[in-house]
Amino acid sequence: SKFLGKTSVIAKDTPAFIGNRIGIFGIMSLFHQVKELGLTIEEVDKLTGPVIGRPKSATFRTVxxxxxxxxxxxxxGLYDNCPNDEAHDLFQLPEFIKKMMENQWLxxxxxxxxxxxxxxDxxxxxxxxxxxxxxKKASxxxxxxxxxxxxxxxxxxVLVKGKDKAGDFYRKNFSAMFAYVSNRIPEISDELYKIDDAMKAGFGWENGPFEIWxxxxxxxxxEIMQNEGYQPAAWVNEMIASGSTSFYTVKNGATYFYDSASKSYVKKPGQESFIILDNIRETQKVWGNSDCTLFHLGDGILNLEFHSKMNTIGGGVLTGINKAIDLAEKEYHGLVIGNQGSNFTxxxxxxxxxxxxxxxxxxELNMAIKLFQNTMMRCRYSSIPVVVAPHGMT
Incomplete structure (x- = not known):
């Protein structure tokens, strides 16, 4: 995984492992909820797609x-092999799915x-x-x-506070999901971060269930779960009773997760070889404007992170690049232009x-284009190394 850029998740030997156990639970609970909530398939796909950081194909289109x-x-397979699962009945197929299977609408x-x-059409x-x-367009x-x-x-x-059908949907949906994932520890994994990693790598979710929680x-x-008739697993209540109120925490630039076995925060492994910008945001800031922020990564190297809309390059970012090179040339040794957004820019x-x-x-148009060109040339010919780290759309 070090060289392929892949995420590997070690799972226990349980039916469907981690990704499909949680993912299929999510889809099956939607199959059972969709009629109860009076939603159309377009509405469910609208609610479970990019708005919550999931692929555009959302739920039904993915299926x-x-x-x-x-x-x-x-x-x-889950219905047959997980007889003691508290959500066992959810893995039973609703009537409309049976009908679709008979009709071969696959x-x-x-x-x-x-x-x-x-x-x-x-x-x-x-x-x-x-x-x-x-x-029908959903809104x-x-x-x-x-x-x-x-x-x-x-x-x-914001979503869980919604006063409409969407708010109801998210409260029900997340309540069921949170209860379910908390009950899967230690059955499918001893560590909660593995469930998040599996959902992010395997199902393309931007955030795992514990991160969302x-x-x-x-x-x-x-509180929301209890209103919906769900309870978290006992270890979550113990965690809160001991004064720990989050599953993840950041200390000295590293992510720690709550380990239910030792009842303490443990450093998430595999962070040694790279820097996570989220974790240094508070402590290492050198300069910033509304479109970008400059951090000191250590060893005299600066990093310019874009956070404009979709990381587009406009006046604010160009100002930032020039400012970053000014500072790096005077007081530091080098500059990286990189971010951990879904797209570089x-x-x-x-x-x-x-x-x-x-x-x-x-x-003005000429000025804007000239500023853009001059800034790119400045990256190329500055007196310090400028490393650009593109990914995604660039």
């Missing part, structure tokens, strides 16, 4: 791509599943009538409130350039 038969196979490979393409399955109908007031919040991890607090607030989330802030063009402000 179509993977194949319903594959999912059913794993769910049946998803993309049979040309129809929860969604069906007809010509240029995409139709959706109505789970009550089991007939296809035109796709929720609660989601509108999160539009200005860039990072999914910062949205959870922390983001809502462990105590606050337990999606490019120049085209919106700003477009507005200048529309308003025919050609002098």
């Amino acid at each position: 179509d791509v993977v194949g319903l038969d594959t999912l059913v196979h794993v769910a049946n 998803g993309s490979k049979t040309k129809q599943g929860f969604y069906k393409k007809e010509g240029k 995409i139709l959706s399955l109505d789970l009550d009538t089991l007939e296809y109908r035109p796709n 929720f007031a609660t989601l509108e409130l999160t539009k200005t919040i860039d990072k999914p991890i910062d949205r959870f607090k 922390d983001a809502i607030g462990v105590v606050k989330a337990i 999606v490019g120049a802030n085209i919106g700003m350039i477009f507005m200048m063009a529309v308003e025919q402000e050609y002098d």
Whole structure:
């Protein structure tokens, strides 16, 4: 994993290991909740996609791509092999899934599943009538409130307070998930971080369940769970009683997780070979503006991190790059331009350039392009090494 850039997670020998045990639980609980909450498949996909840091294919579209038969196979395996699981009944297939299996509506490979393409149109399955109908655009007031919040991890607090169907959905959904993952320790893993790592690496979630629980607030989330009729595992209550109120904590630039066996925080392994910007944000800041922040990584090396919308490059970032090189040339030894966002940068802030063009402000446009070019040249010809660390969209 050191050379392939892959995450490896050591799991115990339990049915479906970690990723599928938790992931299929999540999908099966949605299958059972969707009718109870009166939601359409488009609404569930809207609620369980990028807004909460999960792939665009969200839930039902993912099942179509993977194949319903594959999912059913794993769910049946869990139903048969985990008789003592407190959520055992959830792994039983609801009627509409049985019907879809009989009809061989397995998803993309049979040309129809929860969604069906007809010509240029995409139709959706109505789970009550089991007939296809035109796709309905889904929207929720609660989601509108999160539009200005860039990072999914910062949205959870707002989502669980929602006053509409979306709020109900998140409170039910996260309550069930938190109870379930807390009960899986030590059954499927002794350490909680392995569950988070497996969901992030295996299911493409931006944040694992324990990270989300922390983001809502462990105590606050337990109140929500109790309102929904769920209880966390006993070790979580013991953790809180001992005065520890989060699953993760940062000390001296390293992440520690709460270890339920030793009832103490233990350093998460594998952090020695790289620097996690989240962990030095508070202590190592040298300079910043609203679009970027400059940190000292140690050994005289600075790091410029972008945090503009989608990490676009506009005036603020260009100012930051110039400022960073100024400082590095005077007082430090080198500069890294890098970040741990989902994309390094999606490019120049085209919106700003477009507005200048529309308003025919050609002098300003020339200045902006010239500043961009000069800044890039400055990176190349500065008197200190400038290392750019691209990833994702660049």
